[in-house]
Amino acid sequence: MTNPASRLSLIGVSKVFPGIRALDKVSFDVRPGEVHGLLGENGAGKSTMLNILSAVLQATEGQIVIDGQPVTLTRPADARAAGIAMIQQELQHIPQLSVAQNLFLGRPLTRAGGLLVNRATQEARARAILADLDPRIDPRALIHTLKVAQQQIVEIARALLDDAKIIAMDEPTSSLTPSEFDALAALIARLAAQGKSIIYVSHKMNEVFQVCDRATILRDGRFIDTVDLSQITEDQVIAKMVGRDILHARHVSHARPEIVMQVDNLSDGGLIHDAGFSLHKGEVLGLAGLVGSGRTELLRLIAGIDRAKTGSVTLNGKPVDLRSPRTAIRAGIGLVPEERKKDGIVRARPVSSNIALPCMGRFTRFGLVHRGKLHKESTALMKRMGMRPPDVTRAIGTFSGGNQQKAIIGRWLAADVDILLFDEPTRGIDIGAKSEIYDLIAQLAQSGKSIIVVSSELPEIIRLSDRVMVMREGTIAAILDADQISEDAIVANAIPKSKGPVPVAQALEAM
Amino acid sequence: MTDTAIPTRTAPRINLRDAGTFFGLVLIFAVFAVLNPVFLTAPNLINILQQSSINACIALGMTFVIISGGIDLSVGPTAAVSAIVGATLMIAGVPITLAVAGAIATGMACGLFNGALVAIAGLQPFIVTLGALSLYRALALIFTGGNPIFGIPPEFRSAINGLVLGVPVPVIIVAIIAAILWVVLNRSPLGEYILAVGGNPEAARIAGVPVARTKIIVYVLSGGLAAVAALILTGRLGAADPTMGNLWELDAIAAAAIGGASLMGGKGSVVGTLMGAVILGGLRNGLTLMNVQAFYQLLATGIIILVAMLIDRATRGRA
Structure with a gap:
């Protein structure tokens, strides 16, 4: 069932909460170097899926296979070790610390036998990794002085630092300006070209079509389809997501003279x-x-x-x-x-x-x-x-x-x-x-x-x-x-x- | 006391957090009942309620302040100032009811000062009331020269130390206050405002909640209740001591927290706070009955607070 060429395969993954089946036997796979959209309305199961991938939640049943190896994800550290990184919608850093400190948060580079943090090395490594992503970000700058888009790049840098093979992004553009989105889209394309697999969750159809190669559509916790976005229209995707056709309503004015x-x-x-x-x-x-x-x-x-x-x-x-x-x-x-x-x-x-x-x-x-x-x-x-x-x-x-x-x-x-x-x-x-x-x-x-x-x-x-x-x-x-x-x-x-x-x-x- | 405080109107649903506090209360009382036969006798239980009533009174005001997202560290000195004003008026021959009103008005004025600094000047509640703590204590000490005021009229003393149907007056006073506050928190627009302001002050403001007014009201309430507690203690001791109420704020915060109030604001319960005060009172009473040293009583209090918070954390469901 698993495709040998796939980076990540989910096989029959379910998640049951008391009284709710948030995910029902969902299977799909993500290829190396692919940007894979994860689409669905709120409550379709996207967040649950991301939470299972980052081991915040554990699947009730089903299997997760990475590069042909079944993995067990019980703690967030397992997900990181398996090469999965998550860029949350609400960015997870400590605003009063510097970029470099945030990058090495929880696993500082040390000297003097582990007693002291080696700031110079941290900053140098941070600079090296950021040079590829956005050289304008100063590793010594405090995170809260950066723009949201730059903070997001720091999160991506953190994922690269972890040597993540799979980077999941939850609504990454919800607070970006359009030009910032363009920069992010270009960055995602570069990461994919380097062989990273990106899972991209967004509500914005135009972005998904611009950024993603394929997309998996969920509805009510069930797998609906994995589609090749070059072979399908936006309206068709939306119809699959909502299970009905949303007609472009004609605008009717109700304005009165007073x-x-x-x-x-x-x-x-x-x-x-x-x-x-x-x-x-x-x-x-x-x-x-x-x-x-x-x-x-x-x-x-x-x-x-x-x-x-x-x-x-x-x-x-x-x-x-x-x-x-x-x-x-x-x-x-x-x-x-x-x-x-x-x-x-x-x-x-x-x-x-x-x-x-x-x-x-x-x-x-x-x-x-x-x-x-x-x-x-x-x-x-x-x-x-x-x-x-x-x-x-x-x-x-x-x-x-x-x-x-x-x-x-x-x-x-x-x-x-x-x-x-x-x-x-x-x-x-x-x-x-x-x-x-x-x-x-x-x-x-x-x-x-x-x-x-x-x-x-x-x-x-x-x-x-x-x-x-x-x-x-x-x-x-x-x-x-x-x-x-x-x-x-x-x-x-x-x-x-x-x-x-x-x-x-x-x-x-x-x- | 706890049961008499709850109006019997049916709540929309059972508050699980209160049920948890109640379970803790029962557990602690059961342990003492087993360890000491005197503990679970009616006179001793009434004794516990009596001993808890002052802290319960302060803690109820504290609960409202905490729910609104603030804190009132100045309750002890507020009590002292109020007691001194009340005692001075009584000794000067002012009718007792007027003197009582004067004391409560003094407490409310202290609260108004705190509330104005928090809500209008926009200072942080912790700092405002920390400053007020020193300020009000200083006023009490300066006014009295540091000496207690004796000679409280016997009518006032006997009124406070009396019994109604076998229940001490302070317990009844606090029970009535708690019943009123329960209605205010759970059934009045002000209660909705307090919960909203504590839960999300900016959203509350945009939704048209009178945020500043709401905040001021909770501090005035806290000050007023500190004065009530001060009057109870003055009646029991027969004197108003300018050092009255030292560390009261900590017991009150502990009772509120055990009862489920969140120091982040937006959450808290009148019934829970009452039970929190009774848990603390019962603990002290039980340990004293067993002749446990005061040092260990302090230890037990600390452990109970931390265990309560850990259980709170562990049992708080998802969402």
């Missing part, structure tokens, strides 16, 4: 200056721009999270008090933040409590929380939004990213705000849940809510928006009406003028 929110001259004394625009009832206003153009910052000012220096926001003709999120929410503005874990959820609390936070008053009777009402309403809300399972008493941290996002959106529906601000609403969310979030945004607009959506994915912005506002260097460069919306138009307005004319194709990549 203006609900007017933003004038908004500045934060730093990046954001002179931001002004209006938002119609039932409108979805896309907010595009390069990373660092101030999109998130603008949303945070409107939501009262950061203090505005000058300017005003009026809602239905009344000025909004922007002193705190609380006052902005009272006026009817709610933000669905980009970093769900950090800014969105209170992990250990039940879904229902997370939903009720902005509108405790609605669920309070005689000064106490009306549990029955809260439970009933939040359950109904989450059922309507397709949360799975719709158990609102469970801690929100135990749900997938897509489900958490639904709860945060549900929070604002419960609070009945008029304006919803979405910051990268589908980041880190699988494709199935993504299309549900799209549908939800459209439904909200139809019901008369007004919406601003920040997204770095141009197809997403174009699919969702009635108008697109483009930010450039902290101010609003253009507002495109429906008939003016195109990738080219967005990009042309997003690029800082001082840099001179930039070819559209190149600029597109920088989005």
